[in-house]
Amino acid sequence: MTALWDEWGARQPCTVLQLEDVQVVQIVENKKFVKPHLVSVQIGCSNKTKNISRPLLGHFKTAGVPPKWKLCDFHVTTDAVLPVGSEIKAAHFVPGQYIDLQAPSIGKGFAGVMKRWGFKGMPASHGTSKTHRSAGSTGQNQSPGRVFKGKKMAGRMGGNNVTVSSKVLKIDNELNLIYVKGAVPGHKDQFVRIRDAVKKQGTACFPQDYLPPPFPTIAPEILETLPRELIAKSGGIDPFLAKES
The missing domain is CATH 3.30.160.810 (Double Stranded RNA Binding Domain)
Known part of the structure; x- marks a missing residue:
């Protein structure tokens, strides 16, 4: 990052x-x-x-x-x-576009309920012995006499396929780099699946400066005329002046 x-x-x-x-x-x-x-x-x-x-x-x-x-x-x-x-190429995407990034998250192994689900845990004193990070009660009485499906318990954490939505901030046409806002699932050198944002349909997925977007991809003759770097604009008003007012 x-x-x-x-x-x-x-x-x-x-x-x-x-x-x-x-x-x-x-x-x-x-x-x-x-x-x-x-x-x-x-x-x-x-x-x-x-x-x-x-x-x-x-x-x-x-x-x-x-x-x-x-x-x-x-x-x-x-x-x-x-x-x-x-x-x-990287110019297949445009700066300011919204995309979905999909990759396996980092595996954490077998984790307890405090790390996996954010449980508070048991009391740290007052006679509690060796169960400070315990999950506590997981079931009810004789009726129903079982643990409900989906109960948050200790188990394998991470290693799941995760999809996050992000915005393209910058494109480097020479090195084929895409700068996306925020974090991306997975470890370094992870293969990431990139596609247009599903929850932003039509023109809402692309900035007005790049409508219509390159379809089905950027043409080679247009790619040669593009500058090396294309940077998205945040738009709106100055956030620092807005805080002062």
Whole structure:
């Protein structure tokens, strides 16, 4: 993580993500199960040079792309299909756009109720012996005589697939970097799935300066004319003057 400063001088914490050798590997149509009719586009990233199985080697050879570390499927409409082998750059996204970031969270192992759920725990004194971090009672009397499903108890913490919504603050077209606001699930060097924000439909997902957005992706001739860095504007009024008033 790092930080950026907007036009008002306010500090914005952000995470830097890199699109490394992101290419279209396969196009799969499924007319039987998907309604409305969508197309599944398989995307691969980060070239891999060893420890590749023969079936995967054949899969990448058919597509005409180098073997990839990670494969992921995205459902798109039929008019947004890219040819196999097309490379997706950071300019596919625009500064100020809202996106969803999906990745496995950091695994914490087996954790107690205080760490996992924020329980207060048992008394720290007054005769309490060796049960200071206990969960306390977990059930009722003879009726119902069991523990309800979903009861918050000790168990495995972390390692779950987490989706967070964020805003693109900056794009580096030379290094293919995306600066997103706030933290991102997962550890360093984690593969992150990025897509347009689901809960912001239509033009609400993109800033007015970039309407219409690049569709289905940025054209190579337009990419060559773009500056290296594109920075989103926060807009509104100066937050420091607003506090004084």
